[in-house]
Amino acid sequence: MKFTTRRVKHGAAVAAVLSLTAGMAACSGSSPAASDGGTLVVANYQFLEPGRGDQLWNGLLGYEEFNDKATLEQTASPYLQYVDKLNTELGAGGGPDVFVVQEAQFATLAEAGLLEPLNDVLADSDLNSLNEGLKVDGDQVGVIWEQVTYALIGNKNLMEQAGIDALPTDVDELIAAGQQIQEATNADGFAVRHLMSEFDSWWMDYNVFPYGFGGSWSDGSELTIDSPENIAGLEAYKKIYDAGIMPIGDDASTFRTKFKENQLAFMIENNGATLSFTEGGQISGTDIVSGPLPFTDPGQHQRIVFAVNKNSDNVELAKDFIRWFVSEEGQTAIRPGLGASTLATDVPLSDEFQSAHPWAPTFLDQAATSRSNLVEGFETDTKAIMQIVMRAVERVITKGDDPAQALAEAQSEAQTSLR
Amino acid sequence: MTVSSPAAALASGSSRRTRRRRDLGKYLFILPAVLYLLVFTAAPLLQGLWISFTDAKLINPNGGEFIGAENYTYLFGSNAFWDSLTTTVVYTFVTVVFALVLGTAAALALNRAFRGRTVIRALLTFPYAMPTVAAALIFIWIFNPTSGALNKAIGVLGIGQIGWLTDPDYGLTSVLITTVWKVFPFVMLVVLAALQSVPDELYEASRIDGADGLSTFRAVVLPHIMPTLSIVGLLMTIWSIRRFEIIYLLTGGGPSEATNTLVVNVYRRAFSEQDLGTAAAIGILGLVLSLVVTVVFFLADRRQSRREGTA
Numbered sequence: 124m125k126f127t128t129r130r131v132k133h134g135a136a137v138a139a140v141l142s143l144t145a146g147m148a149a150c151s152g153s154s155p156a157a158s159d160g161g162t163l164v165v166a167n168y169q170f171l172e173p174g175r176g177d178q179l180w181n182g183l184l185g186y187e188e189f190n191d192k193a194t195l196e197q198t199a200s201p202y203l204q205y206v207d208k209l210n211t212e213l214g215a216g217g218g219p220d221v222f223v224v225q226e227a228q229f230a231t232l233a234e235a236g237l238l239e240p241l242n243d244v245l246a247d248s249d250l251n252s253l254n255e256g257l258k259v260d261g262d263q264v265g266v267i268w269e270q271v272t273y274a275l276i277g278n279k280n281l282m283e284q285a286g287i288d289a290l291p292t293d294v295d296e297l298i299a300a301g302q303q304i305q306e307a308t309n310a311d312g313f314a315v316r317h318l319m320s321e322f323d324s325w326w327m328d329y330n331v332f333p334y335g336f337g338g339s340w341s342d343g344s345e346l347t348i349d350s351p352e353n354i355a356g357l358e359a360y361k362k363i364y365d366a367g368i369m370p371i372g373d374d375a376s377t378f379r380t381k382f383k384e385n386q387l388a389f390m391i392e393n394n395g396a397t398l399s400f401t402e403g404g405q406i407s408g409t410d411i412v413s414g415p416l417p418f419t420d421p422g423q424h425q426r427i428v429f430a431v432n433k434n435s436d437n438v439e440l441a442k443d444f445i446r447w448f449v450s451e452e453g454q455t456a457i458r459p460g461l462g463a464s465t466l467a468t469d470v471p472l473s474d475e476f477q478s479a480h481p482w483a484p485t486f487l488d489q490a491a492t493s494r495s496n497l498v499e500g501f502e503t504d505t506k507a508i509m510q511i512v513m514r515a516v517e518r519v520i521t522k523g524d525d526p527a528q529a530l531a532e533a534q535s536e537a538q539t540s541l542r
Numbered sequence: 543m544t545v546s547s548p549a550a551a552l553a554s555g556s557s558r559r560t561r562r563r564r565d566l567g568k569y570l571f572i573l574p575a576v577l578y579l580l581v582f583t584a585a586p587l588l589q590g591l592w593i594s595f596t597d598a599k600l601i602n603p604n605g606g607e608f609i610g611a612e613n614y615t616y617l618f619g620s621n622a623f624w625d626s627l628t629t630t631v632v633y634t635f636v637t638v639v640f641a642l643v644l645g646t647a648a649a650l651a652l653n654r655a656f657r658g659r660t661v662i663r664a665l666l667t668f669p670y671a672m673p674t675v676a677a678a679l680i681f682i683w684i685f686n687p688t689s690g691a692l693n694k695a696i697g698v699l700g701i702g703q704i705g706w707l708t709d710p711d712y713g714l715t716s717v718l719i720t721t722v723w724k725v726f727p728f729v730m731l732v733v734l735a736a737l738q739s740v741p742d743e744l745y746e747a748s749r750i751d752g753a754d755g756l757s758t759f760r761a762v763v764l765p766h767i768m769p770t771l772s773i774v775g776l777l778m779t780i781w782s783i784r785r786f787e788i789i790y791l792l793t794g795g796g797p798s799e800a801t802n803t804l805v806v807n808v809y810r811r812a813f814s815e816q817d818l819g820t821a822a823a824i825g826i827l828g829l830v831l832s833l834v835v836t837v838v839f840f841l842a843d844r845r846q847s848r849r850e851g852t853a
Contacts, residue, residue: 207813214601231816235601311688318708320794322814372687372708507815514799521710521797 154436157443160192166209166219167268169395170199174402179460186447193440206323213237213432220435221444223268225327226426226495229257230502238264239431239438244446249468256495257428265430266449269464271393272489273331273422276482277412281388284308290389290414294359297389297417301368304388312368313389314378319517321374326509327425327496329516331391332356335418340498340508348512348534349527357519357526359418364520380404391416393425394486398462401480408480415485424493429467465490504541511537587829594822603818613823622799623807623824630803630831633718633789634782640722641778642771645729650759652730653737670727678791681720682707685792707793713800717789724788725781729774736770737763776839783832804828 155161165183170176180197187193198219200208206228212218213232224232232238240262250266257265275297277290285307291297301312316325333339336359338352347353363369370378370387379396381387383404401408416422429448431441447453454470463472463483477483498505515533518524594613598606617623652663669677684691685706693703706716740763748758786805789795795802795810802810804824812821 210600210813210816214603231601235599237601318794319796320791322794370688371705372685372690507817510810510814517796518798521705521708 154438155440157190157439158192159440160190160194161437161440162194162196163221163437163441163444164196164198164219166198166205166222168199168202168205169223170197171201172399175395175399175460175462179457182456182458182460183448185452185456186444189447189452190440190443193444195444203321203323213434216434218432218434220437220441221429221431223427223429224265226428226497227502227505229265229426229428229430230497230505232430233259233264234503237433239433239435239442240264241266241431241442241445244442245449248446248449249451250449251465251467251469253426253465254467256426265428266445267465267467268427268429269395269461269466270490270493271395271425271427271464272486272493273328273391273393273416273424274413274482274485274489275416276390276392276397277414278310278382278385278388278406279410279412280385280406281308281310282412285388290412291417292414293417294362298363298366298368301366301389305368308388310385311370311378311381311387312366313363314369314373314381314387315363315391316375317364317369317371317520318374319513322510322513324375326506326513327423328391328393329360329513330423330496331416331418332360334422334494335359335416335420337420339494340512341500343500346498346501346508346534346537348508348537349530354527354530357516357530360516361519361526382406394463394483395425395461397482397486398480408482411480411482413482413485415489421489421492421494423496424490425496463487501541507540508537511540590822590825593818594826596819598818598822600812600816600818606819609819613820614827616820617823617827622802625799626802626804626807626824627827627831629714629799629801630783630805630828633714633721633785633801633803634779636718637721637725637782637785638775638778640718641726641729642775644722644726645774646733646767646771648726648730649733649737650763652734666730667727669724670731672724674724674787675791677720677724678788681716682792685716705797708797710796710798710800713793713797717792717801720792721782721785721788725778729778732770732774733767736767740766772839772843776836779835780832783828783835804831 167179170180176199184195187195199205206225209218209222209224210228210231214235214237229238238259242263245263245266253267253270254263257263257267275290277287281304282288285300285304287300287303291300297313304310304312315331316328318325333353333356336352336355338350338356339347340353341347364371370381373381378387378390379400382390383400383406385405397411397413400406400411429445431438431445435441448457449467451468451470454466454468458466458470458473459476462476462480463486465487472483472487496505498508501508511533512530515524515529519526519529593603593606595608595610596606597609597612598604648666652659652666683689687693687703687705687708690706692706696704704712706712744762745758748762753761784805785803786809789801789803789806790809793801795806805828808821808824808828811817811824
């Protein structure tokens with residue numbers, strides 16, 4: 124066949140018409156009803172956690188029995204990539220149908236209008252007060268997946284070997300106990316995140332320290348990064364970092380494995396991670412002891428939200444899934460996998476769980492006073508602010524910068540960058 | 543005034559039509575490649591350039607408003623940006639120099655026959671063949687301050703523990719060690735191929751003239767492989783400016799920004815701070831740096847060619 128100008132122009136015109144027709148066909152039509160069923164893609168980084176991930180997924184699969192025309196598919200990536208991947212997908216108009224997000228990310232997505240309002244499916248639900256904070260202009264755009272709190276946990280086996288019969292109650296006791304552990308057992312004394320390569324998790328864990336000394340990053344309208352309380356928190360963090368009881372250079376994956384393998388004695392951890400330590404290692408739930416944080420003031424919580432993608436092709440089915448999720452059936456199904464977390468409704472821990480995990484009640488006790496990780500008044504700028512703060516923290520622990528000066532510089536930089 | 547006959551006019555018209563038809567065929571053949579470049583290179587580049595003049599956020603990439611050169615003004619006034627540019631230049635320079643030197647030395651050693659040469663060549667190629675993520679993970683373990691092999695080894699020599707990836711004084715060094723280890727085999731393989739083009743007679747003549755190894759290398763080998771070294775140096779420079787995965791996996795740009803190159807800075811601005819506008823501006827400035835290097839290279843190469851009378 125010879126290519127002539129006329130034939131090329133004719134072919135291009137036909138291709139354009141076909142493309143336009145296909146595009147119009149794809150764009151036409153609204154989301155199918157929930158009763159029509161379909162496939163829902165559910166995203167959660169926790170599906171990758173050993174043991175717990177399968178437990179969570181199996182709990183959610185209960186919806187397939189509730190709505191036998193629905194099929195659930197999971198998608199998961201490690202947390203460090205999960206946030207970036209989800210933001211990129213949602214920003215491009217795609218992404219999973221239903222997903223979990225941390226509170227900071229939720230605020231950004233809600234402000235961008237990417238979350239589907241759920242008012243019509245939650246009217247008859249028994250949500251607790253924690254869900255109040257997930258409303259935007261009166262619309263409930265998410266429900267609590269779980270709210271995790273932080274506590275000091277100890278490896279009972281190592282504590283017994285070193286002759287320690289109670290958890291430390293302040294920083295100096297923590298350092299002394301960590302040194303005692305090292306001398307008696309050769310294991311590491313204490314661990315907490317400290318690497319910029321884990322920024323997305325580090326800044327959330329670090330908040331234990333400034334909050335523990337009564338600090339906060341803003342007063343609701345002005346940033347207060349360099350407040351005396353925040354400086355005290357950073358000084359305590361540096362004191363522990365320099366004490367020689369931490370495995371410097373270990374990421375969370377490594378030192379958490381050490382805890383499971385009786386190679387690390389104390390951690391400041393959240394209850395979700397603590398539950399995962401009872402699977403795939405050398406310890407069980409009864410080998411973990413827990414107690415309040417070794418500070419004067421309460422710590423923070425991580426509020427993880429379950430939300431529906433406004434651009435989902437199956438919005439109605441996704442909303443029906445949320446309706447089931449917050450029902451007694453759904454909350455009971457998910458409870459074992461979420462351990463000592465506070466859920467969307469006040470479904471209690473089972474007696475069986477509590478006896479297998481005596482460390483759990485401490486975390487539930489923290490929930491009454493724990494504080495949000497979001498910077499009040501600057502919710503959608505939280506991550507950008509914490510980038511600046513954590514760079515200052517890193518300079519203090521690695522270069523020995525003065526904490527007060529480092530936080531003062533962070534205050535100035537944050538005020539300038541919020542332009 | 544020239545008068546052409548009707549027959550000549552008819553002949554010239556059909557010749558033009560034939561030529562147009564032939565040209566159309568050629569254009570159609572290169573059309574897929576042009577479309578690919580337009581769609582996957584030019585269009586994203588232009589979009590990135592546009593975004594660099596807006597306040598676009600990651601969560602709404604198309605919703606940014608035009609803010610002129612504000613992002614660029616902010617960067618030029620930011621110490622952090624100049625620090626990341628300096629880190630990029632240092633990282634690139636050291637990587638290229640060491641990779642060229644080590645790669646050339648390895649190629650020279652492998653260019654002569656000896657027992658086990660094939661095995662050693664395979665072993666030396668191994669770092670380049672290894673997936674970058676796997677290499678980064680292995681070096682994270684090697685560099686671990688408390689349990690890493692490197693600190694264990696230097697501990698035997700009486701040197702104390704070094705925070706290879708946690709001490710700002712050593713962070714960049716550690717990243718450079720990993721990078722050079724990973725990339726020098728590429729230089730080795732290319733230079734080894736170039737060495738095959740050196741005529742044996744020249745080696746013979748050099749030997750007869752009584753030249754030692756170093757003199758032979760300077761007078762005979764180096765002039766022959768210099769064009770190859772130049773091109774490899776240019777490629778290594780561009781790749782080093784663009785390198786992301788090794789640095790980000792090892793240090794995330796830390797400790798204390800010691801390894802925060804332009805590309806790592808782009809990633810952190812875009813995904814951690816969700817500031818697409820500033821990230822795009824940094825990306826454009828990084829592109830300008832690569833283009834400057836490329837232009838300087840080709841100008842130097844053209845001047846050299848003219849001097850040798852081979853332009």
